[in-house]
Amino acid sequence: MHPQLRSWYQRLSPAQQEAVSHINFLAEELRAHLLLEQFYLGFAILTDAVQQLHPSIPCPSGCSTCCEQGPPSQVTALEWELMVLGLRELPLPKLQAIITRSQAYQAGQPCPLLDQGQCSVYALRPFHCRAMGYCTIQAGETRLPMTCAPEQQRIQRALQGPFPSPAFMFLPQAEALYAHVQAMEPEIAALTDWLNTSSLV
Numbered sequence: 045m046h047p048q049l050r051s052w053y054q055r056l057s058p059a060q061q062e063a064v065s066h067i068n069f070l071a072e073e074l075r076a077h078l079l080l081e082q083f084y085l086g087f088a089i090l091t092d093a094v095q096q097l098h099p100s101i102p103c104p105s106g107c108s109t110c111c112e113q114g115p116p117s118q119v120t121a122l123e124w125e126l127m128v129l130g131l132r133e134l135p136l137p138k139l140q141a142i143i144t145r146s147q148a149y150q151a152g153q154p155c156p157l158l159d160q161g162q163c164s165v166y167a168l169r170p171f172h173c174r175a176m177g178y179c180t181i182q183a184g185e186t187r188l189p190m191t192c193a194p195e196q197q198r199i200q201r202a203l204q205g206p207f208p209s210p211a212f213m214f215l216p217q218a219e220a221l222y223a224h225v226q227a228m229e230p231e232i233a234a235l236t237d238w239l240n241t242s243s244l245v
């Protein structure tokens with residue numbers, strides 16, 4: 045702390061010092077959230093560029109099969125904090141239904157946040173969900189599109205080339221981007237674990 049600020053701080057009453065600490069804490073939290081939101085915004089610009097460069101690559105719009113069948117997304121603590129803001133905006137019966145689905149969740153079932161084919165907190169969904177269809181991911185010796193198996197076959201046909209296509213070299217790499225998300229907050233857990241261990245109502 046700057047010496048002048050420190051002497052000003054030391055002249056405050058304990059209650060005022062506590063208030064200042066609280067404000068600082070909130071400012072730090074806000075800064076972290078803003079960083080994550082800026083990252084999401086940057087990634088949205090990147091996915092637009094992918095879409096323009098390779099119109100055949102992104103998933104067909106309106107598909108939610110990976111939300112229905114995929115394993116629960118991995119979510120960092122900071123991503124979860126943003127998701128909680130969206131979850132708390134939901135009508136209480138919807139939120140309670142999500143919690144009930146999460147508590148009963150078993151592998152292969154739809155993501156508890158999926159509601160009539162739509163994500164309940166789409167604007168605040170975590171990076172893992174945002175990356176589907178737009179990134180590549182390491183698979184053994186090669187890189188493949190980060191997407192479902194039928195979609196990989198569709199892309200292979202659309203590109204009519206060897207698989208993996210050289211075009212994938214220009215797609216963002218999911219692991220490299222995820223390193224940025226985890227640099228903001230390394231704690232990570234499955235979405236269902238966050239849902240089952242947080243007090244949301």
Ligand code: SF4
Pocket residue numbers: 103104107108109110111176177190191192195
């Ligand atoms: S990855 Fe596959 S299942 Fe998921 S949205 Fe894209 S096309 Fe649908």
Ligand code: SF4
Pocket residue numbers: 110111117155156157158159162163164165166169170173235
């Ligand atoms: S959080 Fe939303 S986008 Fe991600 S799997 Fe669940 S329903 Fe789909």
